[in-house]
Amino acid sequence: MRYPDIDKYAWLDSPIHRLEPRIKILSFTVLIFSAVFVGNIPAALLALAVALLILILSRLPVRFVLQRSTPILVFVLPILLLMPLTVPGTPIWSAGPVAFTEEGLSYAVLITIRAVAAIVLVLTLLGTQRIEATLRALSLLRVPGVIIQMLFFTYRYIYVMMDEFLSIWSAMRAKGYTLRPNRYGLSIIGNLVGMLLVKSYERAERVYCGMEARGYRGKPITVAPFSITAADYFACLLLIGIAGGLQVYPLVAL
Amino acid sequence: MHISDGVLPMPVIVAGWVITIILLAGTLRWAAKKGDIAREIPKLSVMAGAFFVASLIHIDIPPSSAHLILNGLVGVVLGPLSYLALFIGLTLQALLFQHGGITVIGINTVNVGIPALICYLAFLAGSKRGIPLPAIGGVCGGLGVLLTVVLLVLVLVVSGDQFFAVAGLLAGAHLPIAVAEAIVTGAVVGYLVRVKPELLPIPLKGEKK
Amino acid sequence: MNEAVTIRDLSHRYPDGTVSLEDVSLTVHGGERLAIVGQNGAGKTTLFLHLNGSIKSPDNVFVFGESVRSMPIEERIQKVGVVFQDPDDQLFMPTLYDDVAFGPINMGLSRDEVDRRVREALATVGLSGFEDRVPHHMSYGEKKRAALAAVLSMEPRILVLDEPTANLDPKNRAHLIDLINRLNREKGITTIVAMHDVNAVSHLADRVVVLNTTIVADGDVHSIFSDSKLLKENNLEAPDAYKLFRIMGCYGYACCNALPLSVADAPGALDASLEENGGAISLRRDGRTAEELREVFERFEY
């Protein structure tokens, strides 16, 4: 179990790092939505190129991006492997009953490029500012207060719970427990989860007392000393322009 | 299993967000009517953190290997507000670990959140009939995953015929997880019954001691 | 002197039936330094939860004459600030600045005033420059001080601390004790602490209340810690300094009235005794020493 250190390169300096968080979130989100909805491979490649360009501008280490992108493999690999074989269409290659179709391949490739472009953009967005700045900016972008507060508190307590989990886990290991996927092994995991829930519940009551002791009444809770500059507006217009371009491009190109 | 960005077509993604927003607004309104939301938020947040961490537990069941989902358990413990907790959990998973994309948080929440709500109702119904709680817990644990798989397959199939094979593969890979979650959730509920029954939606047996 | 805290006949039981407080009555005056001592489970934490209204009770807890129950929340937090034991329970925001600003924002202060208070509170506890730090990257000692800053930023007139020194290493402990005393001395804040660490009690309090579900004793530090029967009955003990002077007593050391309760008090006590005894005290073992030693150990050790 690893700590979620998504913002460990937030201290770097680059044009992307310097963008005002609200502007960055807004324009990147538009760009990401645009990238995942492009309808053909050339447009997708263009989106990917834009994403990579922004990534290079951001100076995030390539290793960080590669490591962080692995979760999408779970979805993308099966698609890349299965679709060309299972989608009916023009075979480009076949051996006996197994046929590799053009339609399947091009759809799989389109999805893969979109997925890669999206994750590159997501990582550039999240990797270039502290996660707190992201959450704070969301609160200024009128995401409802309940959601914002929960994101703040949950984010904070993930770390506390992880430490708690790891201590229970080491204590189990110290008594010779190894996780095997059998009934005994899993029911012990059940106890561990149960213990974690009970401890969290009790902690939650103490946390609430702590908040109440500081006048908490469910109201929004942060100040965000961000200020938007002309350069930020310009970058925002540029990125949203690109996002629009990605949608318009297939129409124009056809 | 949480879908990544770039896979699903626009209508499905939009539908996901619409359903999620409606359900969030509905459950929040319900909570505000039932009690003090200022009190619920910290509790829900800490519990959401605990579930988040528990769902990072990695279980290798050859040939597949997966993280627990625990949405059945979340439903049983948090009731209607489980939808909100899962939404927060998925958002943070997308932000912190890139488990699942950000454009698909809506649809991913539908996939795990609706089963959680159903599990809550199932647990209530089961406990009223006097079935042993760990057994209902186990059923809810397995049911949570199975319903999630059903919804996932549905989403993929609606998204296009191309996804048929992929959907089948994912469904197959999840069956062992459903069994594992049933055992884990049964054990959790058994533990909670003994140690902290307040966490379960059951009437407490008067005062102890 | 004005009454900072008044508790009248307070009883409490948890929903599961555990009786945690019974008929507790207590008055704390403005500017006092009070310690509440008691064994594990004596009800110290429960009592503190009443002081800031986290546990609601019918009108029997008053702060500066007003009932805590009916006081508006903004007013209450300016009067009583409670620092609980586990700093992780209290640092619930992702950055230290947000955490320390949490109280002032809830009080509805202007942004400038919030900022001023945050910086002042952080400076007081020696954490200036830590504004952007994330609590989970801070050490335990830093987190303890951060939790204190988060309460100080509301500028409460009464500061309540649950086990402030637990789990701290000696240096961190000494600094925290210093800090709390400075707040009492310089800002006139009334301080109420709960603790097990009897060796540190006399550093933080002039008056001690022994709690064991109900209040068993209430007096100045000396009278409490010299009452071995009281201490034993409540699973407590006397500070090491006190016990050592009792041992010296078995060797013919003529006790002055107030035996020291901490190392820092020892020279003063020695000087006083010396003066009383004409400038010199001779330690020697005599016939009664063995017997007296046995008695001291029996009365003060477990």
Next chain:
Amino acid sequence: MNEAVTIRDLSHRYPDGTVSLEDVSLTVHGGERLAIVGQNGAGKTTLFLHLNGSIKSPDNVFVFGESVRSMPIEERIQKVGVVFQDPDDQLFMPTLYDDVAFGPINMGLSRDEVDRRVREALATVGLSGFEDRVPHHMSYGEKKRAALAAVLSMEPRILVLDEPTANLDPKNRAHLIDLINRLNREKGITTIVAMHDVNAVSHLADRVVVLNTTIVADGDVHSIFSDSKLLKENNLEAPDAYKLFRIMGCYGYACCNALPLSVADAPGALDASLEENGGAISLRRDGRTAEELREVFERFEY
């Protein structure tokens, strides 16, 4: 004497880059009572996680001559039992019986043997009759003992305890210290404890290791606690008993070689000094007293 634990050049850093241990080398002999002291964050807990293989390291931690890393898990837990600080982390089963039986079951013992061990371990810590209790609902002192029983049931030859006395009230603390010493004395178990509570160290150890990422000092209790420079550099302090005898030294008390480190040692030390000085020692204030006092306080207090 046989080597119970041997650590050679152990270094460790957490994934986030924090260096927690650097070049630690340590040998603990069978039957020894060792204390590891160090400020918050010194790496004590991390070191213990290496001892039981919770953190894997290349071959540099050995127990009775065998590398912990390559040892089968069943064998390892019979050699080293680690009791962590927070008892709630260790009691995760719904009943105390299950908890204490957890280790023996993982060792693959027969049901009868498991039962025998559970009963014996519970009897040792004084919790016979608590088999069916839910650990979560026990008092803090009971939980601490229960956590110890859950490790004793594996009958380890080395017992490692992280902050055994933290958060305990004086009576519970005294009982736990007694219990640990009895295990060392009667069963020959090697005990290694980590602690901050310098006043209790001399009750639980003959030898002390000062850790501060690396091992800064290693010696018998007296030599460590009389080295004020070492203590200050590592944010530690000397026990109160020791400091008081230093203060008496300023009043002309002729120190014997080994100043006492705890109240219990004081009469012995007094007797020894008296004998050396012909049966009587006279305390008085002279010209140098003030200066010497200042020096003692400067060296030993924060």
